[in-house]
Amino acid sequence: MINHHPNTSILVDFVAGVLPASISIMIASHMDFCRQCRQQVQVLTEQAAALEFEPLADSLSQSSQTDNFDIDHAMSMIEAITEFDIDTQVSLPQTVTEIAIGKLRIPLPRAIKSVALKEWQGLGKLSRARLDVQDDERRMSLLYIAPGGSVPCHTHQGFEITLLLQGSFEDEMGQYHQGDFIWLDGKHTHQPVTTAGCVCLTVSSDAIRFTQGMSQLLNPIGKFIY
Known part of the structure; x- marks a missing residue:
């Protein structure tokens, strides 16, 4: 639900x-x-x-x-x-109906099937692939968290929107399931954790700021990794 x-x-x-x-x-x-x-x-x-x-x-x-x-x-x-003329010579972009990540095959929402997906980059149980959407400072990505993975505790210098495409995760504010739309900003601090694994579509307007442990060492370069 x-x-x-x-x-x-x-x-x-x-x-x-x-x-x-x-x-x-x-x-x-x-x-x-x-x-x-x-x-x-x-x-x-x-x-x-x-x-x-x-x-x-x-x-x-x-x-x-x-x-x-x-x-x-x-x-x-x-x-x-x-009235308009249809140019039959126009080539429509090739659509992608699903992606494979980990052991999962994930159907993609129709709105992103024609958007180019860049290479996956991973660190531990986290993997991310950028979507080629030109939208000023806002960046759109697919985020995969493998079973048992988490994102270090952080807050947001701008806003972050997360749409859960598959799986589930939880944080200090609740549990989230497929289809949930979550909009967070600097008023929120959380540490997403997933037991079964999840795939999310995200949009961020600025860097995140890690708030605990060794992950805080990444904050000086946060602008380049969000």
């Missing part, structure tokens, strides 16, 4: 198309798992469409009462705006 979702204001911005690319991808990927958010986005989309087209409908209604209104001309203008 999915217990963690984007809040309503984020979904409103998603519908309006004003979110950064990486965050929009995270929302769309979450909706692959979450019927509740798909339904909410559908309602918000219908509401936005009604607000957008209500003035147009009023204008057409008023114009239809005048002698100068030409419905055929109006329809031809709409058709001209919406």
Whole structure:
């Protein structure tokens, strides 16, 4: 069961198309798992469409009462705006439906199937592969934590969004399962731990800051490893 979702204001911005690319991808990927958010986005989309087209409908209604209104001309203008030619020579990017990591084969959300995936890099039970998404300082990655693994205790200099694609993990704030959408920032300090292993899709806007033990030695270069 999915217990963690984007809040309503984020979904409103998603519908309006004003979110950064990486965050929009995270929302769309979450909706692959979450019927509740798909339904909410559908309602918000219908509401936005009604607000957008209500003035147009009023204008057409008023114009239809005048002698100068030409419905055929109006329809031809709409058709001209919406009509486009399809270039059959355009090559669409090859899609990837799943990845193999560890002993797992992970189906990918539709929103990232056409995004290039860079080489996996690993340290101990942690492995990460960058997604080739150009979005200012925000970086998108796939993160694999092998069974029994953890991420050292840390906080965030910016924000970090995590979408759990497979498996489960827990931290000081709770337990997380497939489809959960977690947004953390500098107000949060945690140490994710997984018993069975997990694969996450993440977006970070800045470096993390380790808070305990030898991992704190990495903080001076944190900007280069987030």
